[in-house]
Amino acid sequence: MSNYLPVVGITMGDAAGVGPEVVVKTLSRRSLYDECRPLVIGDARRLELANRLVKGDVKVRSIADASQARYEPGTIDCIDLKLIPADLPFGQISPVAGDAAFRCIERAAALAQAGEIDAICTAPLNKEALHAGGHKYPGHTEMLAHLTGVDEVSMMLVAPRLRVIHVTTHIGILDAIRKIEPGLVQRTIERGHATLVKAGIAHPRIGVCGINPHAGENGLFGYGEEEEKIIPAVKLLQERGMDVTGPLPADTLFFRAGRGDFDLVVAMYHDQGHGPVKVLGLEAGVNVTVGLDVIRTSVDHGTAFDIAGKGIADDGSMVEAMRQAIELATRRR
Structure with a gap:
């Protein structure tokens, strides 16, 4: 059991923001696969675009469910919800992207409750887009509480x-x-x-x-x-x-x-x-939702529409969020 590698479900966040880019950059670190089995819930085509933007060398596998994942370094397994049109612009509020971000979280919560993933790690969503997409939540914390049937949770920020x-x-x-x-x-x-x-x-x-x-x-x-x-x-x-x-x-x-x-x-x-x-720096902070029945960590920055689509987003906070998710899931196991 000590050799068990937790499955971390990574939600892509708002597709018009930097989420796809920081996810691709993070999962380009092959050493991460020695610590966990990462599984993205999002849009495979958007991740492929992000890979080109960041000049990455990973491949993206479109899969329908967690059982099809292979967890091979150099390849990103993505449960492909296919909700993002190819021409969705970066850096703009989109109800389509807002709805898709919610659907990613919804799927991740269901996977966690079914025991198919051990933790959720979320890329950033945009609250205005989320609301435009028909989902009136203040943010991830409240959304996950509702989806998992928990009455009250807390937000914890973790820095070095x-x-x-x-x-x-x-x-x-x-x-x-x-x-x-x-x-x-x-x-x-x-x-x-x-x-x-x-x-x-x-x-x-x-x-x-x-x-x-x-x-x-x-x-x-x-x-x-x-x-x-x-x-x-x-x-x-x-x-x-x-x-x-x-x-x-x-x-x-x-x-x-x-x-x-x-x-x-x-x-x-x-x-x-x-x-x-x-x-202390946006790249240093990690958001942990406390009180859920499932483990959830997140980057501590927003969608950064001003730099989205340019391939320059820093993945430091995403890397730290993954590490926190891995540590918490391993301890729980």
Whole structure:
């Protein structure tokens, strides 16, 4: 069993963006086939075009289902949904591409639930195109939760020196503050704690951000949000034996986490957590969906319409997302 190579299902993302290019570049690394069995869910013809754009030397095999995959280095096995027209332009919002991106995720979720793949690794989709294609989800995280029948999940960003889990994500700041409450904070911390334990960190050290500047400064800033929404959850988990500290001022907490004082930072809203990770570089970050029954990792960048189709997209984040998927799937196995 220790020699088992996990099957990682890779969704192509929005075909008008850089997804096809970063997928091809990543799977051109033959050493990756020593660690996993990669299986793309997307459009074979688009991947062939991407291979030409990046001046690659791989071949693309169009297959109908996972049982037909061969997992040979130098050849990309693609479950070919055949949804992308040959003349689809790069760098433009397309409802066709948005719908196809959803169909890729839908198929990947079904494969994961059926046990045909061990993890999902997603290339970026475009939310405007997704909505234009008739699928009203804020993003991958919420979509996968719906497709797998899970009520609540969390987004965790993983960078070389920083891990951040979010209490709220794709909602406005006022809505986020209204949504934050002790139960949600508690469940988010518990999901993060469980994920790190599974990843081999036996006793995770968790730092929790405040909502207001200086974490409210004992009531000087805000309207008591820290006392009402965060502290009850922190105290409860401390009583249960978890190493949880906070709420702390976000600016100093991220600095301390970066130097190694904490294994995980709990951010209260989207930009509070995303900003510090992306300062480290888009190629370094990986998005992990926490709380699903299936493993899902993703690049931490968008479709990059401004450079799509030029063959110059960096695949660093995709490579890291694959490595995270492989590690999590191997540990689960």
